[in-house]
Amino acid sequence: MSRGRISRRLAGALAQLVYREITVQSDADLEQGPVVLVSNHFGGLSDAILAVDATPRMPRVVARDLIWKVPVVGQLMTLAGAIPVHRKEDSGSGAERNDAMFRSCYEALAADDMILIFPEGVTQDVPHIAEVKTGAARIALGAAATGVSGIRIVPLGLHYEDKSGFRTRALVRVGEAIDLDAWSASVGSRDAADQETVTALTALITARLKAAAPDYPDWDAAHSYEQAADVLLHDIDPDATPTRYGDVALVAGALSEQDEDASVLEAGHEYRDLLISSRSGDLGVAAAAGRRVTGRRRWWWDAILAIILLPYALAGLSLWFLPWLAVQVVKRLPLGAAERATFVPGTALLAFGVEWGVIIWQAGDAQGWFGYALGILLPPFFLTAFLLVLERTAAGWHKLRSVRLGRRADRRRLVAARRAVSKANEEVLWTTSGT
Secondary structure, eight states, X not given: OOXXXXXXXXXXXXXXXXXXXXXXXXXXXXSSSOEEEEEOOSSTHHHHHHHHHHSSSOOEEEEEGGGGGSTTHHHHHHHTTOEEEOOHHHHSXXXXXXXXXXXXXXXXXXXXXXXXXXXXXXXOSSSSOOOOOSHHHHHHHHHHHTTOOSOEEEEEEEEESSTTOSSEEEEEEEOOOEEHHHHHHHHTOOOTTOHHHHHHHHHHHHHHHHHHSOOOSSHHHHHHHHHHHHHHHHHHOTTOOSOOHHHHHHHHHHHHHHOTTOHHHHHHHHHHHHHHHHTOOHHHHHHHTTOOOOTTTTHHHHHHHHHHHHHHHHHHHHHXXXXXXXXXXXXTSSOOHHHHHHHHHHHHHHHHHHHHHHHHHHHHHHHHHHHHHHHHHHHHXXXXXXXXXXXXXXXXXXXXXXXXXXXXXXXXXXXXHHHHHHHHHHHHHHHHHXX
């Protein structure tokens, strides 16, 4: 098995552990050919995990060389085929080291590989794209100048329900690709040393990345548009409960793009505040407004499944409680959201990995090869049962709350606020369809 395949499987297993739902929406083919993936950088280590998990082949990740100085992590980066890049801010000039980085990228693209770049340079705590550096454009143009043809630059938008959470949901949106050969022919240049060409390509990369990634002025606006999207999705299909986060994120982005007078933003903000203060759910308000609500249905299925899996979940709790607790502690550390987005998956990898290794060693020591086999196969099953029961129980409670009004709910205000959101959504959709 190749190193790239091993790295992808490791990233996939970690992604499935950290996130309970990952939606991938793609407008580009990533199966073959030289590809430069450019991604927003909102979640630290989480970004790399999601990007690798969502792509059909292992990308060569371009990352800051400081990462290689971290014990064990540096060796893992090398094994995964990552390419170090040096920033002047870290320790002065690094021109020679970055010449090696460019050569490595050119060679990777010449071999029809895929490379992954976070062109903002550092992790952002704001839900919009920061200044995009010229590195991605210079790599693509430089590789083309060496004779590599067919290069595509593909934007990757990473959307998080809670980027520093554990067992939350995420959307990976693969945006519209830039065909470098066609673009170069249209502008009449492919010279990586020509500043105008580099600037023009960087501007196009920025526009495509903004179209794929979250693009809100702040987190309050992001959550307000997501609330408006949730209302719209419930209005369209009340049977879709719970709503997939990927759908919410895509609809919220579409609403924000068309909301020229900020009517959806204002209505969504007011309604969200009322829901939070009254501890009410949108479906409960919808029912109070006279809409058909089906969120009460099928709660019994969650209960039956939880009862069936309960013995295995208890076994999972006994095996995995300490790693799970370690992640919960890290989630609550007084760190920035971007920092926690690195420490949470890192802690999960370390804590669950070490615990699994100990279980395998102890089982093998007691039962020989049969014990090793059991140690490899059974703990993941018990962990899955533990997480399923925990999350199904939480989902059932969420459904129950979502179809009710809280004790402190002001029914009239909530219904009026929801109707304002629905009306703003309709006006935006009508304007969009009319144009």
